[in-house]
Amino acid sequence: MMYDIIIVGAGPAGLSAAIYGVRSGKSVLVLEKSTYGGQIINTPEVENYPGIQKISGYEFATNLYNQAVNLGAEVVYEEVTAIEEQGELKKVVTKDHVYECHSVILATGARNRRLGLDREEELTGAGVSYCATCDGMFFRGKDVAVAGGGNTALEDALFLSNYCKTVYLIHRREEFRGEKKILDALREKENVVFILNANVIRLNGEDRLSSVTVKDKNTGEEKDIPVSGIFVAIGQEPVNQPFEDLVKMDDHGYIISGEECGTSMEGVFTAGDCRTKQVRQLTTAASDGAVAALQACNYISGV
Numbered sequence: 001m002m003y004d005i006i007i008v009g010a011g012p013a014g015l016s017a018a019i020y021g022v023r024s025g026k027s028v029l030v031l032e033k034s035t036y037g038g039q040i041i042n043t044p045e046v047e048n049y050p051g052i053q054k055i056s057g058y059e060f061a062t063n064l065y066n067q068a069v070n071l072g073a074e075v076v077y078e079e080v081t082a083i084e085e086q087g088e089l090k091k092v093v094t095k096d097h098v099y100e101c102h103s104v105i106l107a108t109g110a111r112n113r114r115l116g117l118d119r120e121e122e123l124t125g126a127g128v129s130y131c132a133t134c135d136g137m138f139f140r141g142k143d144v145a146v147a148g149g150g151n152t153a154l155e156d157a158l159f160l161s162n163y164c165k166t167v168y169l170i171h172r173r174e175e176f177r178g179e180k181k182i183l184d185a186l187r188e189k190e191n192v193v194f195i196l197n198a199n200v201i202r203l204n205g206e207d208r209l210s211s212v213t214v215k216d217k218n219t220g221e222e223k224d225i226p227v228s229g230i231f232v233a234i235g236q237e238p239v240n241q242p243f244e245d246l247v248k249m250d251d252h253g254y255i256i257s258g259e260e261c262g263t264s265m266e267g268v269f270t271a272g273d274c275r276t277k278q279v280r281q282l283t284t285a286a287s288d289g290a291v292a293a294l295q296a297c298n299y300i301s302g303v
């Protein structure tokens with residue numbers, strides 16, 4: 001079947017683009033490899049979206065999904081492996097099908113950056129986590145570690161300090177990048193231990209994580225810290241690997257794009273956390289989706 005617009009990704013940017021696309025009278029297909037909502041679906045409370053005082057990330061994402069579908073957007077759960085030019089059309093290839101369209105919007109989002117250590121994937125879900133609010137309650141009364149130095153790491157450590165016996169906050173630098181207010185609150189916690197100028201170099205344990213090995217950057221000393229879990233909060237990376245040969249990207253793998261959400265390929269647009277930008281928030285993802293969809297509609301109409 002031929003579509004006007006195919007959107008890759010069903011996070012806030014992709015679903016917002018779908019809403020604007022179908023409201024502009026275009027046929028829209030959203031392809032998503034896992035589940036709708038993106039990272040926001042794991043956020044317990046959203047309090048910074050204009051006009052909504054407080055809502056869970058799951059409820060926000062579900063409302064967005066239902067709005068797009070009820071307006072007429074089609075959502076199919078398939079992983080996109082490639083996009084090819086076919087004259088004035090685009091072919092969107094998944095593991096099972098090939099779809100054709102006039103315009104594509106890449107809204108693949110970003111994922112939590114990995115430590116890059118041996119056995120990290122193996123121990124994910126068995127002591128290694130990337131979401132403190134999702135998994136923190138499983139470690140009630142236990143010793144855990146948090147790796148990172150930004151707001152997410154500080155917030156994770158503060159959250160976990162309310163439930164865990166000891167929280168080791170491991171940061172590779174002396175100074176933190178996160179907000180002073182959160183850091184001050186952490187320093188008042190008796191069960192938070194700061195391990196600075198150190199990197200996590202090994203994950204230890206048989207079937208589950210039992211300790212982490214950290215290395216002091218100044219002295220080179222290594223030591224094992226017994227923990228039941230480690231929460232990795234060292235930033236994010238875009239999920240753009242299938243499109244590296246399609247559109248231009250920066251050195252970090254983000255799709256190069258300005259505020260009009262265009263890319264280096266005609267008829268291909270981008271929205272949300274996967275593109276180059278200064279601010280990556282729920283509000284900017286939604287606004288990107290609107291801009292990208294309207295730009296795609298203009299492209300199809302020859303405007």
